[in-house]
Amino acid sequence: MSSEVLLDNPHEMGCTGLPHRKILMWAFLASDCMFFGSLISTYLVYRGHSTDHPLPEDIFDIPLTSTSSFVLLLSSWLMVLALSAIQKGKLWEFRLWTLGVAFFGSIFLGFQVYEFTHFVHSGLTLKQNLFGSTFFVLTGTHGCHVAIGVLWLMSLFFYSFIGGVTKERSLDVEIAGLYWHFVDIVWIVIFTAVYLLEYII
Template identity: 50%
Template sequence: MTDVTASVDAPHDGVAHDADHHDVRPIRKAAMWVFLGSECMFFGAMISTFLLYRNTTGDGPTAELFNVPFTSASSFILLMSSLTMVLAHAAFERKDMRQARVWIGATALLGSVFLAGQIFEFTEFVHEGLTFTTSPFASSFYMLTGFHGAHVLVGVLMLSTMYVLSLNGRLYEDRGLNVELVGLYWHFVDIVWIVIFTVIYLMQV
């Protein structure tokens, strides 16, 4: 971070405030890293559970149902959203609010496209007979990818909020840490998908 964030959370009326003497920015950022570390263990447990049950398909569909080309395209979209997110953060650091807004909007849009793809994929699977209760394989698959999708949805909501705030001129230049924290969360969603895509999709076909 540059000095853009030097006055994060400082009042905009120029009045001295106790917060100036008790800077909570380092604590907020550290808390985000602690949160992301705990999320690693959360997803680690879910991926392990899937691997445990990957062969317990009963009479239901197996991993052969997975459409790797389609999921590869989804992965590319999520990967691209990580690029747009980091470009948004960089633009914010340069105080280029217009560019930052464009990249934030692009990130939210790409995240939405990824979600739409996941909904389409789930719908196709259900039509093929792979429902949540079909088998332990199906349950663990939907739990893992569903929870990841829920994380993407939360990210899209945060990004959309930031986009609307910037349209209203309420995404202040001195709130760079907020953009950085949302960015960290978004990149985390991407790295979880990197693991899911490889372990759940590519290694099972």
């Protein structure tokens, strides 16, 4: 791979002074907002429409989900540390924090797998009732986003061992970070709208 092409690449920076990829990522996140917005509104519109049990109050375990949410939020903090490390050129620190983000993300996914399994054993399936349909599709879609993020971060982690992640190319990490923070923020909204709402209204 020619470093000349990468470092001196005329196709990277734009007239606003921002790199192209950052603008693309922000526009994509705007699109993703509408994506999750549609799913969350579907969930809220159908809240209380289920004709069969189990209902949220039958099966939700708020302490458990709060724990996994806390782990996911912590991962955002590690993401900030990872970006800051690579911007200073501290490669080993970057690897450590990135691995941490991916690990915390995986813990969140593990909790989700446990929760889904538990719910299915309690009789809540995709087709059991509207709550099942809307809940699994919404949180499952979010889980897919987290899984993609974990794959992305692990790619960066391995890529760093063949010289693919450097101080000069910290933008790669920044873009992945934007995505990761967004997925976290969406979880705050989902956690509020799906889990906490049951205790308020």
